[in-house]
Amino acid sequence: MNIILLGPPGAGKGTQSSLLVEHHGMRQLSTGDMLRAAVKAQTPVGIKAKQVMDRGELVSDQIVSDLIDAELAAMGADVGAIFDGYPRTEAQALALDELLAKNGRKLDHVIELDVDEDALVERIIGRFTCANCGEGYHDIFKQPAVAGVCDKCGHEEFKRRPDDNEETVRTRMAEYRAKTAPILPHYDALGIVTRIDGMADIAVVTKAIEKVLAS
Numbered sequence: 001m002n003i004i005l006l007g008p009p010g011a012g013k014g015t016q017s018s019l020l021v022e023h024h025g026m027r028q029l030s031t032g033d034m035l036r037a038a039v040k041a042q043t044p045v046g047i048k049a050k051q052v053m054d055r056g057e058l059v060s061d062q063i064v065s066d067l068i069d070a071e072l073a074a075m076g077a078d079v080g081a082i083f084d085g086y087p088r089t090e091a092q093a094l095a096l097d098e099l100l101a102k103n104g105r106k107l108d109h110v111i112e113l114d115v116d117e118d119a120l121v122e123r124i125i126g127r128f129t130c131a132n133c134g135e136g137y138h139d140i141f142k143q144p145a146v147a148g149v150c151d152k153c154g155h156e157e158f159k160r161r162p163d164d165n166e167e168t169v170r171t172r173m174a175e176y177r178a179k180t181a182p183i184l185p186h187y188d189a190l191g192i193v194t195r196i197d198g199m200a201d202i203a204v205v206t207k208a209i210e211k212v213l214a215s
Contacts, residue, residue, distance in 0.1 A: 001026070001080035001213060002105050004087075004187075007113030008176035010124040010169065011198040012205060016113070017082050019206055024213075026080040027071075034067045035059065045070060065095050072103040081105070088179045093186045109212055110187040112180075113198030113205065117173055120199070124169050131157040 001024070007013040017028045038046030039053075045066045049059050064086060072081065087093040100106055126139035132155035137144060145151050150158075187193045196208045 001108050002083075002100060003080070003108055003213075004083045004110045005113070006110065006180055007198055008115060008120065009172045010120050011113040011115045012202060013084070013113060015202060016205060016209060017084060020082055020209070024080060026082050027075055028082045028084055029068060029071055029086070030084040031064055031067065031086045034071060035064075038067060043070070061089075061092055061095060064092070065099060068096070069099050069102070072099060072105065077104065087183055090182050090186055093183045107187075107190075107192065110184075110193045111209060111212055112184075112193065112195045114195045115198045117170070120173070121166050121169050124164050125166055127164055128158045128160045130155050131159045 005013055005017055005020075020026045021028055035046075035049055039050045040046070045063060049063050049067075052059055052063065068086065075081065083096070087096050097107070122140070123138070126141070127136065128138070129136050130150040130153060133150065133153040135150055135152040136142070137158070148156055148158075150156070184193060194212045196205060196212070198205060200208070
């Protein structure tokens with residue numbers, strides 16, 4: 001099973017990807033993570049990418065395609081892929097079709113976690129975590145049982161991400177819509193797009209995704 005999981009920051013895409021990896025043994029292919037790993041390992045593609053980045057230039061579609069091609073070739077045929085952050089343009093979508101075919105695969109589903117922007121803003125700007133163990137909390141939805149004390153480790157210091165503010169969140173939402181708008185028509189035409197309510201509880205979203213995968 002090979003899927004693209006779409007959703008703006010805060011929609012729960014990372015959580016659902018982790019669950020798919022855990023429950024189905026799938027591989028999450030995040031182009032950013034793959035690029036950093038290739039540069040660190042000094043693979044042929046990584047060396048080429050580093051030269052481009054050192055010049056202050058953007059990594060080309062061809063380099064990203066080479067990364068994905070190498071990863072797909074190294075994966076077992078029975079390991080499914082979750083594409084994260086790619087494709088972002090129609091050209092990349094067409095390139096991915098070719099890469100999958102080259103590696104004896106096909107794209108089975110494109111799943112978009114649909115969200116309400118105002119509700120998502122409320123969800124994100126209220127997040128905070130324990131500074132010691134990383135346990136997550138929320139101003140409205142999940143306060144510590146004892147105010148100011150982490151339920152998990154008892155630590156009394158918490159932190160918030162500096163970019164978890166309304167202006168930044170709305171900017172990220174606009175960027176997401178701009179990046180996904182070009183690729184959705186391509187996959188809609190193939191009849192493989194499913195939109196799921198990303199504002200539902202985690203377990204409900206997981207169940208909906210499982211239903212799509214089983215279809």
